[in-house]
Amino acid sequence: MATLSFPTPAPPPSEDAEKLKKAVQGWGTNEKAVITVLAHRNATQRKQISQAYEELYKEDLLKRLESELSGDLEKAVYRWIFDPVEREAILANVAVKKGSEDYQVIVEIACVNSPAELLAVKQAYQARFKRSLEEDVASSTSGDLRKLLVALVSSYRYDGQEINTKLASSEAKILHDAIVNKTFSHDEIIRILGTRSKVQLNATFNCYKDEFSTSITKGLSGAAKNEFLSVLCSAIRCITSPQKYFERVLRNALSKPGTDEDGLTRVIVTRAEKDLKEIKEIYHKRNNVALEQAVAKETSGDYKSFLLALIGN
Amino acid sequence: MATLSFPTPAPPPSEDAEKLKKAVQGWGTNEKAVITVLAHRNATQRKQISQAYEELYKEDLLKRLESELSGDLEKAVYRWIFDPVEREAILANVAVKKGSEDYQVIVEIACVNSPAELLAVKQAYQARFKRSLEEDVASSTSGDLRKLLVALVSSYRYDGQEINTKLASSEAKILHDAIVNKTFSHDEIIRILGTRSKVQLNATFNCYKDEFSTSITKGLSGAAKNEFLSVLCSAIRCITSPQKYFERVLRNALSKPGTDEDGLTRVIVTRAEKDLKEIKEIYHKRNNVALEQAVAKETSGDYKSFLLALIGN
Numbered sequence: 001m002a003t004l005s006f007p008t009p010a011p012p013p014s015e016d017a018e019k020l021k022k023a024v025q026g027w028g029t030n031e032k033a034v035i036t037v038l039a040h041r042n043a044t045q046r047k048q049i050s051q052a053y054e055e056l057y058k059e060d061l062l063k064r065l066e067s068e069l070s071g072d073l074e075k076a077v078y079r080w081i082f083d084p085v086e087r088e089a090i091l092a093n094v095a096v097k098k099g100s101e102d103y104q105v106i107v108e109i110a111c112v113n114s115p116a117e118l119l120a121v122k123q124a125y126q127a128r129f130k131r132s133l134e135e136d137v138a139s140s141t142s143g144d145l146r147k148l149l150v151a152l153v154s155s156y157r158y159d160g161q162e163i164n165t166k167l168a169s170s171e172a173k174i175l176h177d178a179i180v181n182k183t184f185s186h187d188e189i190i191r192i193l194g195t196r197s198k199v200q201l202n203a204t205f206n207c208y209k210d211e212f213s214t215s216i217t218k219g220l221s222g223a224a225k226n227e228f229l230s231v232l233c234s235a236i237r238c239i240t241s242p243q244k245y246f247e248r249v250l251r252n253a254l255s256k257p258g259t260d261e262d263g264l265t266r267v268i269v270t271r272a273e274k275d276l277k278e279i280k281e282i283y284h285k286r287n288n289v290a291l292e293q294a295v296a297k298e299t300s301g302d303y304k305s306f307l308l309a310l311i312g313n
Numbered sequence: 314m315a316t317l318s319f320p321t322p323a324p325p326p327s328e329d330a331e332k333l334k335k336a337v338q339g340w341g342t343n344e345k346a347v348i349t350v351l352a353h354r355n356a357t358q359r360k361q362i363s364q365a366y367e368e369l370y371k372e373d374l375l376k377r378l379e380s381e382l383s384g385d386l387e388k389a390v391y392r393w394i395f396d397p398v399e400r401e402a403i404l405a406n407v408a409v410k411k412g413s414e415d416y417q418v419i420v421e422i423a424c425v426n427s428p429a430e431l432l433a434v435k436q437a438y439q440a441r442f443k444r445s446l447e448e449d450v451a452s453s454t455s456g457d458l459r460k461l462l463v464a465l466v467s468s469y470r471y472d473g474q475e476i477n478t479k480l481a482s483s484e485a486k487i488l489h490d491a492i493v494n495k496t497f498s499h500d501e502i503i504r505i506l507g508t509r510s511k512v513q514l515n516a517t518f519n520c521y522k523d524e525f526s527t528s529i530t531k532g533l534s535g536a537a538k539n540e541f542l543s544v545l546c547s548a549i550r551c552i553t554s555p556q557k558y559f560e561r562v563l564r565n566a567l568s569k570p571g572t573d574e575d576g577l578t579r580v581i582v583t584r585a586e587k588d589l590k591e592i593k594e595i596y597h598k599r600n601n602v603a604l605e606q607a608v609a610k611e612t613s614g615d616y617k618s619f620l621l622a623l624i625g626n
Contacts, residue, residue, distance in 0.1 A: 119432070122469055132471040135508035146500070147460075150508070154467035156435055191459070194467075197450035231618040 001277040003312030006040045013052035016041065020065075021057055029068040031302040034077070039309035043083040050081065072261045072303040079269045080310070087183035087270065088113070089124035091135075096136045100227070104234050104249075105148060110152040110171060111238035112245070115159045122153075145228045147187075151194030152235055158197040165203065171196070172286065179219045189209060195236055203237050217255070243275055247282040250291065259298045264307070268295075272310040280311065314590040316625030319353045325363035329354065330369055333362070333378075340383040344615040347390070352622035355586060356396040363394065369381075385574045385616040391625070392582045398430070402437035402446075404579065409449045413540070416462060417547050417562075417578065419420045419450060423465040424551035425558070428472045458541045460500075464507030465548055471510040478520075481513065485520035492532045506548055514552050556588055560595040563604065577620070581608075585623040593624065 010016075016037050023033035041049065053061040065077055079087055088109050095102035107119055108159050130267060138150045148293040171192050180185035193205070208216045217240075237245040246267050253263035271279055283291045294313050323329075329350050334568035353540045354362065366374040378390055384421075392400060401422050408418035422434055438446040451463045484505050491499040505517070521529045533546050552559040559580050566576035584592055605626050612620060 022537070119469070126471045130473055130475050131468065132470065132508060132510070134468065137512075138504045138508045143500075146504070150465075150504070151467070153471070154464070154507075155447060156432070156445065156467070156469070158439045158440070158448070160443055162443050178511070187456075187459070191451045191463070195445060195451045195463070197445070197448075278588065 001275065002273045003276040003280065003310055004040075004042060004272045004310060006042055006045065009228065010041060010045050013045070013048035014056060016049045017046075017053035017056055017061070020053060020061065024064055024068045026273070031069065031073065032305070034065070034069070035302065035306050035309055038077065038080065039306055045310070046081055067208055071266065072299070073301070075261075076265045076269060076306055077302060079265060080306075084270065084273065085117070085120045085124045086128070088103065088121045089128055090258045091266065091270075092121065092125060092133055093129055093136070096133075096140050099140055103145070103227070104233050105139075106149055107152060107231055107234045108238055108245075110155070111151075111235050112242040115155075115157045118153075119156060143228075144190075145231060146194070148231055151190050155194050157198075161199055161205045162197075163199055167208075168200065168203035168207045169211070171204045172211055175204070175208060175216060176219070178214050179216070189232070193232070193239075198239050205236065205240055231310055232234060243282055246275075246279045247286060249305050250279065250283055251287060254294050254298050261299075261303075264295070268307050268310050272312075276311065278282070314588060314594065315586045316589040317353075317355060317521075317585045317623060318625055319358065322565050323358050324352060324445055325466045326358070326365035329358075329362045330374075332367035333366060333551070334370055334375065335382065337381045343344050344382065345618070346440075347378070347382070348385065348615060348619045348622055351390065351393065352619055360396060361416075362518050364405070366447075385578065386607060386614070386619055389578045389616060389619055393619075395584065397583065398433045398604075399441075400583065401426070401434045402441055404583075405434065405438060405446055406442055406449070409446075409453050412453055416454075416458070416540070419462055420465060420544055420547045421551055421558075421562055423462075423468070424548050425555040428468075428470045432469060456541075457503075458544060461503050461541065461544055462507070464503050468507050470508070473510065475510075475514055476512055476516045481516035481520045482511070482524070484517045485524055487527060488517070488521060489506060489525050489532070490561045491564055492529070502545070506545070511552050518549065518553055556595055559584055559592045560599060563592065563596055564600060565609075567607050567611050573620060574616075575614075576613075577608070585625075589624065 006017070019033060019037050023030040023037075028138045037049070053059075062081055063077065066074060067086070069077055080177075082090065091105055091107050095105035113121060122133050125131075129136070134150060134154050137153050138146060138172050141149055174188050175192065193201070193242065196204070197306060205216050206220075212219070217233050217236055220229055234245070237248065249263050249267050253260035253267070267279070268276065280291045283294075287294065291307055292311055295307050295311065296304060318594055332346060332350050336343040336350075350362070351359065363374045366372070375391065375394055378394070379387060392404070395403065402583055405422050408415035423431060424471050426434060435446050438444075442449070446461060447467050450466050451459060454462055460543070487501050488505065491502050492511055506514070509517070518529050519530075525532070530546050530549055533542055533549075546560070550561065562580050566573035579590065580592070593604045596607075600607065606623055608620050608624060609617060
């Protein structure tokens with residue numbers, strides 16, 4: 001469930017646009033007013049506000065906000081204002097350009113989304129950047145990492161609920177053999193992870209646990225760490241349980257010295273309208289502290305207020 | 314342009330259904346009557362006829378035709394009656410199950426169709442077979458051939474007209490190096506062929522010709538033949554010129570001792586509503602004989618009549 005709260009019915013978009021105009025007009029910006037409006041509107045409402053703003057003031061709301069806000073708040077608002085599909089296309093593009101540590105973002109987009117959602121993100125990517133996400137991922141990576149990432153991003157998985165238990169058992173064995181032999185870059189791992197349906201993959205991971213008395217991610221994390229392995233583990237986690245995966249990202253982001261604001265913002269902004277409630281609950285249980293408290297401790301100012309508003313404080 | 318000819322307006326679907334019922338009723342089947350109706354109706358009309366037949370006679374037209382017809386005619390009618398997307402999903406499934414020589418069919422479907430058409434075929438495949446085309450291709454192949462085929466089938470290429478000429482030149486060089494060094498299975502070949510837009514790939518192949526004074530397919534066919542290379546050449550030909558590619562398939566099918574009826578039927582049935590007119594013209598120029606004549610010489614009976622009707626005789 002979402003944590004985002006918004007009034008129903010929401011005020012007319014033109015009224016919100018007017019409030020935003022007042023907030024950005026003149027000397028200084030009223031960040032609180034911006035947050036009060038935007039952090040309590042859903043994707044459709046935000047879109048309508050942007051359109052109303054453009055019509056009323058003949059300027060682009062996003063560009064204006066970018067010039068008025070700064071730092072982490074600017075980044076967070078810039079992420080938030082888009083609808084989910086556009087936002088993920090932009091996140092993917094930023095990740096491709098940054099490379100390395102940001103491959104995790106590509107994995108999230110490829111493996112958390114449903115096949116239809118991933119397709120929509122790829123279509124938005126093409127419309128916006130005039131290239132395919134696949135070719136950008138492929139041309140900015142190499143070796144085994146490329147094979148894995150391109151397979152994940154390219155896949156248009158079957159989305160049905162059918163499970164082939166015999167296949168799950170035989171592919172669990174293939175995965176186990178590859179892990180035991182430390183041939184993680186094994187083509188078979190990429191084939192299985194890149195083409196099977198999520199339901200089938202979860203059955204395979206369960207078979208793995210049953211037959212080898214350890215989870216596949218534990219099997220993998222026993223090995224020496226490298227980029228390929230970390231992408232592989234992220235993919236498995238995203239497919240197995242997106243909520244647990246995102247709790248992990250939040251935990252790492254908040255526990256990092258100096259805090260990883262990019263990761264923190266990304267998870268809160270992308271999940272607030274989806275499943276941040278579940279992620280919050282998992283976080284609380286796992287860390288014995290409420291997510292709100294942890295976020296409040298590690299952030300400050302308007303950025304903090306914005307995140308807390310999205311978390312549903 | 315299509316070669317298929319059909320009356321406008323077409324007779325009411327119920328009238329056609331009635332003609333077909335008469336043709337299949339009682340002792341023996343009136344194949345000529347079946348051909349007269351079905352070989353002169355477009356995809357929409359054929360669908361309407363099937364529906365009218367089902368409503369009127371409470372039986373499946375396709376199943377009835379299958380039990381009434383036989384041999385090459387049965388196969389051809391079975392292919393023809395579906396709409397193009399369903400037909401290609403079925404062709405892909407047959408090819409996956411047959412393997413080896415039939416990989417060419419997978420390449421055609423992946424590389425001749427537009428990205429949106431390929432997506433539609435993959436959706437039809439999933440709806441019909443409860444699995445993805447990608448996973449079936451991946452699990453029935455191995456090694457470099459798998460990598461190439463899965464990349465081609467998975468790709469959701471950018472469909473815009475933009476060309477990056479610098480990129481075309483640099484990737485032409487990468488392809489040339491791979492071919493000169495005989496590392497055809499080079500990851501870079503698969504990356505380029507599997508992810509770039511068709512317009513961009515054609516620019517790259519043109520650069521190849523300009524810079525190295527030979528076409529890329531000539532460069533490839535100079536090498537020892539194997540399955541991977543033949544799939545690679547087919548992919549390049551399908552991307553460069555589908556019509557020339559299909560002329561080649563027809564030529565090979567007709568010149569084979571005993572004739573390759575599967576290839577012959579496939580090209581005529583799949584292209585009759587699309588571009589068989591251009592393919593016919595290329596065939597005539599290349600072989601100094603009209604396609605109709607060649608087909609008439611190598612086939613016989615009702616199968617021959619059916620193909621000739623689709624060719625637009």
